[in-house]
Amino acid sequence: MDEVEVVVAHSERATLRVGDVFLKVDADQTNIDVEVEAMALAPIPTPEVLWRKPPVLALAALPGTALGRLGEPSTASPAAWAAAGAAVRMLHDAPLPPWSGGSVDEIASHLDAECEWLIASGTLPSDLVTRNRQVAEAALRPWTPVFTHGDLQTTHVFVDGDKLTGVIDWSEANQGDAMYDLAILTLGHEERLDDLLVGYGTDVDLDVIRGWWSLRSLGASRWLVEHGFDPSSPGCEFDVLRSRM
Known part of the structure; x- marks a missing residue:
């Protein structure tokens, strides 16, 4: 029998x-x-659905390895990042899925609540939170919805050499902001944004991407802490926030 690996x-x-x-x-x-x-x-490309018996979904593994991991330098080639960018562009150009994402007002309200908790709990210094809340404002603007993955972390994108083999974990797919997907894919890997844009194209707003880096890191930190993850690990969310200072 194969060994059982707990992924998450x-x-x-x-x-x-x-x-x-x-x-x-x-x-x-x-x-x-x-x-x-x-x-x-x-x-x-996405994983093959082998079978489904609620509450379990069985998927075939994708070939290759993850594009990267938060907190570690990505060893993927520039061409692999470009291939990922081309795939994201194809997704964003596709017909919209039936699920809408959160409104700007809903996202802003959640962000403000998370910022209050980070300060009140002493998890992060108030000046760090305040500065990143200012940076995050750039992301809080109207956008034209596209088909977004919704949680496009580097661990969800698989490559084999310079070729993209597939993308996993689609449970948060929705009609969302294209810049959000690009920001999540490069969160903690800012130095690979240029490689990504070789495949995606250059019609992007870098201030908005930076805004989403801050917004995502502020908004996710409490959930990560409460679910046993460590956003203070080197290269992770807290370091992303500090880089804005």
């Missing part, structure tokens, strides 16, 4: 790998519904 596990969901099969267990079946439909709609 917390109170909301868990992902296990057994050989070439990933087993995803999610307490909220809506997430699985979105993931399956989004993969069917996406015009880029």
Whole structure:
């Protein structure tokens, strides 16, 4: 029998790998519904759905390795990053999925609540939070919705050499801001943004991308702390916030 590898596990969901099969267990079946439909709609490579028996979804493993990991330098080639950028562009140019994302007002309200918690809890200095809240303002503007992945971390993008082999974890796919996907993919890997844009194109707003780097890091920190992750690890969210000072 193959060894069971725990890929990620917390109170909301868990992902296990057994050989070439990933087993995803999610307490909220809506997430699985979105993931399956989004993969069917996406015009880029995604994992094959092997079977589904709620609350478990079985997916075939993608060949290759992740584009990178937060907190570690990416060893992927510039051409691999460019291939990822080209795939993201193809996704953003595709017809919209049926699920809308959060409104600017909803995102801003959540961000302000998270900033208050970070300061009140003593998790981060108030000047660091305040500065990044100012930077995040650039992302809080109207945008034209596109088909976004919604959680396009480097660990969700797989490459083999210079070729993209697929993208995983589609449960947060929605009609969202194109700059958000680009920001999440380069969070903690700012030096690879130029490589990404070789494939994606240059019609991007760098201030908005920087705004999303700050917004994502501020907005996710409490969840990470409460679910056993460490945003203070080198190269992770707190370092991203400090780089804005």
